[in-house]
Amino acid sequence: MSFITYLINGISLGSVYALIALGYTMVYGIAKMLNFAHGDVIMVGGFTCYTICSTLGLHPVLGVLISVAVCTSLGIIIEKIAYKPLRMASSPLAVLITAIGVSYLLQNLALLIFGANSKSFTSVVNLQDVTLAEGQIFISGETIVTIVSCVVIMILLMLFINKTRMGQAMLAVSEDKGAAQLMGINVNGTISLTFAIGSALAAIAGVLLCSAYPTLSPYTGSMPGIKAFVAAVFGGIGSIPGAFIGGILLGVIQIFSQAYISSQMADAIVFAVLIIVLLVKPTGLLGKNIQEKV
Numbered sequence: 001m002s003f004i005t006y007l008i009n010g011i012s013l014g015s016v017y018a019l020i021a022l023g024y025t026m027v028y029g030i031a032k033m034l035n036f037a038h039g040d041v042i043m044v045g046g047f048t049c050y051t052i053c054s055t056l057g058l059h060p061v062l063g064v065l066i067s068v069a070v071c072t073s074l075g076i077i078i079e080k081i082a083y084k085p086l087r088m089a090s091s092p093l094a095v096l097i098t099a100i101g102v103s104y105l106l107q108n109l110a111l112l113i114f115g116a117n118s119k120s121f122t123s124v125v126n127l128q129d130v131t132l133a134e135g136q137i138f139i140s141g142e143t144i145v146t147i148v149s150c151v152v153i154m155i156l157l158m159l160f161i162n163k164t165r166m167g168q169a170m171l172a173v174s175e176d177k178g179a180a181q182l183m184g185i186n187v188n189g190t191i192s193l194t195f196a197i198g199s200a201l202a203a204i205a206g207v208l209l210c211s212a213y214p215t216l217s218p219y220t221g222s223m224p225g226i227k228a229f230v231a232a233v234f235g236g237i238g239s240i241p242g243a244f245i246g247g248i249l250l251g252v253i254q255i256f257s258q259a260y261i262s263s264q265m266a267d268a269i270v271f272a273v274l275i276i277v278l279l280v281k282p283t284g285l286l287g288k289n290i291q292e293k294v
Contacts, residue, residue: 004137006259012143014251015150019205020228021243023198029238030174030194033083033095037102038202039225045071045203046210046220047114050121060124067203075199076192078102110218123211142212154244170194230274236284245285
């Protein structure tokens with residue numbers, strides 16, 4: 001029964017990675033940018049919810065909603081100030097270095113405001129734990145909410161992309177920004193919307209992550225952000241189903257590595273699996289080969 005418990009925990013952790021990876025893969029798929037500040041938006045979402053619920057004592061639902069609103073606004077501001085001026089930069093390194101700078105800026109602002117000590121985060125999930133198989137399998141309320149939220153969000157995101165005008169605009173911008181602009185699509189607005197959606201998902205992921213692992217610090221989003229990027233590459237960056245599958249697999253691999261091999265080696269095993277997958281399939285599990293004419 002411990003195997004099933006580890007599997008459920010892995011899927012729960014993988015669901016958080018998947019939510020974060022969806023933000024990465026949307027921004028890269030549409031804007032062709034790697035937003036390495038995405039992990040720190042998770043931290044901002046966690047601290048916003050912590051302030052609303054623990055400091056001000058307001059309802060957790062209000063805390064989640066305000067966290068989503070704050071991170072959505074932050075994503076739009078970051079895109080407008082830091083990334084938009086570099087959209088036509090000759091070197092992609094300019095955007096990458098800027099993203100790293102934004103990441104350190106958010107971390108240091110959090111250090112100034114909240115300090116370096118970890119905070120005890122109170123879970124926003126008010127759902128009873130479930131016990132199965134005569135008490136041998138235990139599923140926490142946070143695990144149930146995290147998995148269900150991830151599946152529902154991925155389905156809604158797929159429907160939005162494929163069935164709405166804004167979603168079709170995103171696909172057009174992803175394919176060819178110049179042609180999309182000639183067809184009357186607001187490219188700048190579409191990219192801003194992409195950052196807004198990705199940051200909103202980061203806020204939800206941050207709240208769920210801190211609810212399942214109830215500690216919060218200015219560095220909370222750093223490692224989950226890196227692992228979520230690995231999940232996006234693992235599944236095929238630019239692919240929404242790929243980000244979901246990559247996140248789930250990454251979480252399962254990490255939990256099983258901690259349980260059956262070594263907790264100290266778990267992260268190394270995760271990255272080793274990524275290297276092996278990319279050696280076999282460089283575009284990731286669901287990535288597509290793109291041929292460019294020269």
